[in-house]
Amino acid sequence: MRTALRMGLLYLLALLLLFALGHRNQMEKARLARLEVQLEVLSQREEALLKEGWEAAKPHRVLDWAKEQGFIPMSQGRWAP
Amino acid sequence: VTVGVKRLPWVVVGFGLWVVLFLLGVHALLTRGPNLPAPPPPVPAPRGHLYAKDGTPLAVTLKEGRYYPLGESASQLLGFTERGSGRGLEGLERDLNASLSEGRAFTLTLDPWVQAMAEKALWEGLRRSRGAFATLIVLDREGQILAVANGPAFHPLAPRKDPDQDVSWRNHAFLVALEPGSTMKALTWSRAAYANHTFGQGFLVTPLHLAAAFSTLVDGLYRAPRLLLGQEARPTRVFSEATAKAVREALTLSLAPRGFVPGDRPLYTVVLAVHHPKGEIHGSQVAAPIFREVAAGLLAYAGIPPYAEER
Numbered sequence: 001m002r003t004a005l006r007m008g009l010l011y012l013l014a015l016l017l018l019f020a021l022g023h024r025n026q027m028e029k030a031r032l033a034r035l036e037v038q039l040e041v042l043s044q045r046e047e048a049l050l051k052e053g054w055e056a057a058k059p060h061r062v063l064d065w066a067k068e069q070g071f072i073p074m075s076q077g078r079w080a081p
Numbered sequence: 082v083t084v085g086v087k088r089l090p091w092v093v094v095g096f097g098l099w100v101v102l103f104l105l106g107v108h109a110l111l112t113r114g115p116n117l118p119a120p121p122p123p124v125p126a127p128r129g130h131l132y133a134k135d136g137t138p139l140a141v142t143l144k145e146g147r148y149y150p151l152g153e154s155a156s157q158l159l160g161f162t163e164r165g166s167g168r169g170l171e172g173l174e175r176d177l178n179a180s181l182s183e184g185r186a187f188t189l190t191l192d193p194w195v196q197a198m199a200e201k202a203l204w205e206g207l208r209r210s211r212g213a214f215a216t217l218i219v220l221d222r223e224g225q226i227l228a229v230a231n232g233p234a235f236h237p238l239a240p241r242k243d244p245d246q247d248v249s250w251r252n253h254a255f256l257v258a259l260e261p262g263s264t265m266k267a268l269t270w271s272r273a274a275y276a277n278h279t280f281g282q283g284f285l286v287t288p289l290h291l292a293a294a295f296s297t298l299v300d301g302l303y304r305a306p307r308l309l310l311g312q313e314a315r316p317t318r319v320f321s322e323a324t325a326k327a328v329r330e331a332l333t334l335s336l337a338p339r340g341f342v343p344g345d346r347p348l349y350t351v352v353l354a355v356h357h358p359k360g361e362i363h364g365s366q367v368a369a370p371i372f373r374e375v376a377a378g379l380l381a382y383a384g385i386p387p388y389a390e391e392r
Contacts, residue, residue, distance in 0.1 A: 050143075050150075051148070054150035059151070059193045059194050063197055063201055064201075074381055
């Protein structure tokens with residue numbers, strides 16, 4: 001009887017260990033999925049920011065701005081009538 | 082025999098049974114193994130990027146596909162890719178397709194600021210002259226291509242129109258031949274060119290050829306124009322430095338005092354062509370204002386202050 005109880009305890013312990021391992025595995029998987037979603041969101045944001053930066057620093061845009069502000073190349077004076 | 086079997090301990094019987102089952106399992110695995118799905122094919126390297134001389138990205142591969150950060154700027158030179166496959170269809174995307182699709186990146190000699198200055202002046206001039214299309218090339222002293230502007234503007238990601246009707250996608254600077262006309266006089270003056278009598282006014286060159294020919298006036302050396310950074314120039318002498326200097330002086334003093342600057346130390350070669358202008362058709366009315374704007378921008382960019390006319 002004692003042997004049966006011991007073996008039963010061992011069995012329960014092994015079950016508990018298995019449960020703990022499975023739980024840990026599931027938690028890790030969920031965390032990985034969350035991280036992947038986060039990575040996707042961040043990389044989309046990175047691309048959007050890159051595009052915004054490129055758009056803002058476009059030479060055409062900067063030159064238009066300079067013209068609006070009245071910055072004319074000094075060399076225009078060379079051809080002034 | 083039955084006595085012998087009875088004598089065998091149960092452990093041995095159990096073990097024997099286990100071995101038999103194990104062997105059966107191995108046999109089943111070997112003969113009808115599980116059908117594993119094939120491993121996914123290796124992910125191809127993303128298409129290589131194109132950069133300008135200062136590191137500005139010109140064509141990059143993002144998640145949603147190819148992207149051109151400068152938009153309409155230099156779009157005809159860079160070309161575009163097929164939407165689905167990403168294969169290069171025009172321009173550098175097509176010419177460098179094999180290397181780009183292996184993930185190789187290239188750095189061009191283009192200067193995005195010179196490119197933008199040239200395009201702004203060219204597009205405005207084209208609008209003014211109501212021409213069909215126009216092109217402008219800027220070379221530096223070493224024969225490196227700093228800008229290849231084409232008009233009308235073309236956005237590589239916009240929906241494309243009929244390629245036969247709409248020519249804005251075409252890089253006229255490298256493709257469309259023009260008759261150099263009197264612009265060639267400056268070069269035919271030189272003794273070397275006179276000697277073989279092949280120069281006349283009835284031949285065709287592309288704006289790129291014309292720019293390369295004109296930049297020999299820097300020091301009499303011909304350098305093939307280069308578009309990729311790191312390509313080595315192999316200059317060949319076509320006329321002496323003295324001849325080049327004399328032609329430059331003649332251009333500066335008499336012929337084109339306001340169109341050849343700075344005559345004493347050439348920095349850039351600008352070739353500009355406006356095709357089929359309406360209304361005014363003379364170079365002085367159509368092309369000269371565009372050149373003046375580009376030259377003013379270039380001189381300011383190079384940090385050369387203006388000097389008095391009679392210095």
